Amino acid sequence: MTDFTILKKFDITFQPTKAPKIIEVIWHPQIDPWIKCNIDGCATSTTSSYGGIFRNATADALLCFADNIGEGNAFQAELIGAMTTIEIAHQQGMNHLWLELDSAMVVHVLNRNSQVPCKLRNRWRNCNQLIKNMNFIVSHVYREGNQCADGLANIGLTLTNFTSWNAIPSNLQSHFVLNKLGWPNFRFVPF
Secondary structure, X not given: OOHHHHHHHOOOOOOOOOOOEEEEEOOOOOOOOOEEEEEEEEEOOOXXXXXXXXXXXXXXXXXXXXXXXXXXXXXXXXXXXXXXXXXXXXXHOOOEEEEEEOOHHHHHHHXXXXXXXHHHHHHHHHHHHHHOOOEEEEEEOOHHHOXXXXXXXHHHOOOOOXXXXXXXXXXXXXXXXHHHHXXXXXXXXXX
8 A cells, every 4th residue: 555545545635745946056257358256245134235256267266355335235235246346347457347146136227227226326327437348247146156255245244344355265265166166056946
């Protein structure tokens, strides 16, 4: 007698659950001369921050940065992080910039040039002028492929001013190495 037959004998109905869909997420370096910058924002009930990491075609870290922006939400923090990235790229002469973010809403705003909060519009207009003089791409990545930027954004929660590093902070080294080696992370999506 099968398990289902026994359940039916006792008038027990059974709905088998579906297994979650598993998506393999891999951080991919870009092709030279492009520079990719992964950005993330985060927020608590009292403060918000962003963090980012510039990497070249061989996945070497060029620059890491983070900042606490005070009161706000993750959307605002990630949008400010994107604008900061554009400004840094311009200052550093990076003319082929690829932004990668895990906020689909921020990606939509950057690609459509819309829905920028009022208090950020002037800065966004200035950034738009900067990107007119560079090759510029914005794309979405699942958060499992954005762990270095996520870690930097969390560091940003503890900061009192903009901070940059020329090397990966030690607590993010393992995520960075896995990205560089092309090892996957996994995203579990319920059906």
